Amino acid sequence: xxxxxxxxxxxxxxxxxxxxxxxNHGLVWLSKxxxxxxxxxxxxxxxxxxxxxxxxxxxxxxxLRMCIEDMDGxxxxxxxFKFVVCERNPFTLIPSLWRYSKVNSAxxxxxxxxxxxxxxxxxxxxxxxxxxxxxxFNQRHRLELYTRAPIPNPVHVFQIEDPAPLVAFxxxxxxxxxxxxxxxxxxxSRYDEATLEAIRAAFADAAVRARIRKVxxxxxxxxxxxxxxx
Numbered sequence: 001x002x003x004x005x006x007x008x009x010x011x012x013x014x015x016x017x018x019x020x021x022x023x024n025h026g027l028v029w030l031s032k033x034x035x036x037x038x039x040x041x042x043x044x045x046x047x048x049x050x051x052x053x054x055x056x057x058x059x060x061x062x063x064l065r066m067c068i069e070d071m072d073g074x075x076x077x078x079x080x081f082k083f084v085v086c087e088r089n090p091f092t093l094i095p096s097l098w099r100y101s102k103v104n105s106a107x108x109x110x111x112x113x114x115x116x117x118x119x120x121x122x123x124x125x126x127x128x129x130x131x132x133x134x135x136x137f138n139q140r141h142r143l144e145l146y147t148r149a150p151i152p153n154p155v156h157v158f159q160i161e162d163p164a165p166l167v168a169f170x171x172x173x174x175x176x177x178x179x180x181x182x183x184x185x186x187x188x189s190r191y192d193e194a195t196l197e198a199i200r201a202a203f204a205d206a207a208v209r210a211r212i213r214k215v216x217x218x219x220x221x222x223x224x225x226x227x228x229x230x
């Protein structure tokens with residue numbers, strides 16, 4: 001989740017397009033990082049009129065507020081749009097963020113300028129013990145960043161663990177068969193036994209579990225997520 005910058009042209013294009021706007025169907029697909037939405041994003045491509053880029057406007061992981069601001073700037077009337085976002089169990093999201101970002105012992109993420117790949121990677125326990133990780137979760141990964149803004153439009157939240165309601169919703173808005181009922185799995189995380197044990201040990205700490213539930217309280221309110229690392 002790179003921090004948003006600035007750009008000149010409202011309709012971005014590129015190989016790694018994430019957020020989608022389907023103007024002909026009144027839909028906006030907001031991309032919350034690491035919520036397993038790669039497959040559906042690709043299937044929305046034939047219908048998308050606006051795709052995101054590495055910088056604003058239309059940054060890949062724009063919050064709802066950022067998206068509204070950028071649509072305003074482009075002269076797109078968002079008042080008739082429905083917004084869609086996927087959520088993921090925070091107990092699986094956090095290990096995925098750690099694994100994906102390849103945080104090193106200097107707390108550099110692989111996409112950051114000056115990343116030193118010669119340094120050892122930070123362990124999962126150390127990643128959770130680092131205050132900057134929790135600041136990152138708060139600033140970029142809480143569900144309410146993608147659902148709360150001063151607009152009356154509905155934001156439809158789906159959990160990626162159970163994609164059937166999401167597929168039914170999208171097909172109802174776009175047209176029957178736009179998204180197949182059985183989705184292939186892309187970019188799923190795989191952990192060796194040592195990593196699995198490290199994750200289980202970290203989440204065995206009641207204080208860590210309580211902090212996760214506090215930071216991601218909106219996610220737990222939407223879906224009755226449990227700690228699966230037993």
